[in-house]
Amino acid sequence: MKSKLLNLMLVAIVFLGGCGGMPETIVQTPLSARPQSASAIKPAANGAIFQSASYRPIFEDKRARLIGDTITITINENSSAGKLAGSSGSKSGSVNAAAPSLFGLFGGVTQNLNASASSAAQFAEKGAVTSSNNFVSTITVTVIDVLSNGNLVVAGEKQVSLDKGAEFIRFSGVVDPIFVGSGNIVSSTRVADARIEYRTNSRIDGAEVMSMMARFFLSVVPF
Secondary structure (H helix, E strand, C coil): CHHHHHHHHHHHHHHHHHHHCCCCCCCCCCCCCCCCCHHHCCCCCCCCCCCCCCCCCCCCCCCCCCCCCEEEEEEEEEEEEEEEEEEEEEEEEEEEECCCCECCECHHHHHHHCEEEEEEEEEEEEEEEEEEEEEEEEEEEEEEEECCCCCEEEEEEEEEEECCEEEEEEEEEEECHHHCCCCCEEEHHHEEEEEEEEEECCHHHHHHHCCHHHHHHHHHCCC
């Protein structure tokens, strides 16, 4: 009997293991792109020296503008929100009933049959919700596409392994080249459609996303 119960619990843990995994990433684009290999580029018949496909002026500031170029994103995100709500209500009522006398008879009896009732109800509710987030980091991303208007689609990932866990920082968005500063640095507040993600596969993070059923089984199985 004990062996059957243990086997059942092990099977349940296997099926519930997905509940304890990391949630899906919010960055849906490729995280990197490489420029076309120079050996794969066919010589263009547009000049002996000038090549329009790879031309960069000598005195041009080395700003990212081609697929495969890199841009450093300084992540400095601060957000806060608050909400306060309240409601209240009250209700009261009363009723009185007196037994009438019958043609003036039995007055001494019916006057003792009077009845009265009253009720009151009061309701009050208050609620307050506040949220504050602060995310500061730096990540260098790759230009994975150039849109028709010149904007750059960027994405990248940074992994840091610490002891038995690893931290993941993923980023994607659209950068207007006019916001690219010296050294190819852009603030995350200047990135359109920005998706910033911080994850970790450490045991602490796993415990936060684990379902209650998975926690129950893990608490009774000696692993």
